[in-house]
Amino acid sequence: MTADGDPGDDLLGRVFLARVVEPGDDVGGRWVREFGVGEVVRRLRDEGEALPGVSRVRWAGLVARAARAEPERDLEAAQAVGARFVGPRDAEWPRQLDDLGDARPLGLWVRGRPSLRMWALRSVAVVGARACTEYGTHVAATLAGGLAERGWVVVSGGAYGIDGAAHRGALAAHGATVAVLACGIDRSYPRGHTALIARIAEQGLVVGELPPGDHPTPSRFILRNRVIAALTRGTVVVEAAGRSGSLSTARTAQRLGRFAMGVPGPVTSALSAGVHELLRGEATLVTDAAEVIELVGDMGELAPQRRGPVLPRDLLDPAVRAVLAALPGARAAPADEIALGAGTTRDEAIARLYELRALGYVERHGDGWKLTRQAVMSVRAGRDPS
Incomplete structure (x- = not known):
């Protein structure tokens, strides 16, 4: 199978590689770009000559993974939960993901009826701390609800805390929301959000890079964040401590030329310290949906002027x-x-x-x-x- 051959072969090849290569592996991405999907698959399957850029030990590990990969079975498992695989050749592929270069996903597993490409065109990420405060929960839900009411898609990671509040805020406003998971598309993580993720899949979209059945790891959460940043026009961080992974989403957004935004919190709150540090850099302070849309929206979508009462x-x-x-x-x-x-x-x-x-x-x-x-x-x- 070759990159210029049968689209079906390209799909199977990418599903195969998604089982072998970790998300965000820019070495694997470079192989696909330089040699084509078919050639990379052939060498891994046939234990052929090692591709450049990896040690013998690493190559042996990839070959061992390749021996266990069953792309047809992964497609069947995805179909069983109503999911599909979307690759760069497909009309549904969001072209902004190409900004990730060799670190872009090999493809995405998608659950839900809407078109991912169309929804991503008008989307904003709302992310933050898992162990958030009542203030953070309120702000995230209100912000997401306001965005959804104005026709914007709210994207987050499906996690506890700010992510969950953002998804629920969008759903409560009868709006659109996308959960980007760090595990297989057929799994709900965290388990406490099983009902929420099922509801998102029914009313919106659930997206992930990892093949069915795969479990999350700390590194996969961080790598998942680059997809959230690239997929959307901007990222809003509601609450985040100094080492919060959500800050990586905003910084990736900045590197990709997207908007990075932060909602300020009490200066005495450790859960807002990371946001405040972000705001001291190139991130923009926002307090509601109108201010977010003023940044990420079309020309003329201005937030109302803030001033005290006219006496x-x-x-x-x-x-x-x-x-x-x-x-x-x-x-x-x-x-x-x-x-x-x-x-x-x-x-x-x-x-x-x-x-x-x-x-x-x-x-x-x-x-x-x-x-x-x-x-x-x-x-x-x-x-x-x-």
Whole structure:
């Protein structure tokens, strides 16, 4: 079988290699690019001449794996759970994964009806700590729900904590979500998320590189994160300690030219320390779905301007505000003194003072003017008199 031959042969070859080569192995990826799928499979199956870039011990280990690979059986196992294998030749393949170069997946196992390629075009990753706080859970669910309501696909890793909250937030909003697993597509990991992953497969997509039956390992979780980063337009980290694996997702996103974003938390929380360190670099601070979409969305999808409430004094003419500011807080003052403080004439100050009296800001005391009690109290409280 060759890279330019029968598409069916290419599919079987990639399924075979997915059982032999670990995810993210750029040496194996280089072999496929330089020699073609068919030649790599032939040498591994026939124990032929070792391919370049590996030791004899490593080659022997790969050959031993190849002897046990049964691609037809893997395809049958996937079909039994409603999954399919998607390779770079397929129309459903998300082209942005090619940005990973030789470390791109040999193919992906996909459970669910929607097209992975179409969903990935408008997707955002929401990731974070497994042992998260109530704050993190709330933020992740709210953020994911807001993205889903606006037509964005929420991608995460299906794990406990922030991942699970993000998936549930998207599902609660009747939106789209994708779980990228670090194990075989026919397994639910963690086991406590069996029902959640089944629901995602029913309403969304469950994706993985590893063949059916394979189990997760610490290194496979880290390597899985590169797929999440490459698949999406940007990655949001909600909570992460200094050594959290979710930080690798954001940093991979940065290297690939995607957006890396972080949600700030309490400065006293160790679970936000990693996010804060990320924000001190090139990541962007975000607080809600609108701010995420402003970064990753199309031109013109701007978040609303953040500002405090508009108070009545904000609507005053600048000259009137200047006269108001010139009034002492605890006593009456003559018009001459107020005019001097406002930088205007006495007649102009008097005219503005009468405007302020009509609005309830000042009152006249003989020849002087004084802030009303309500105005003084509102200034102290940061609000206007009503």
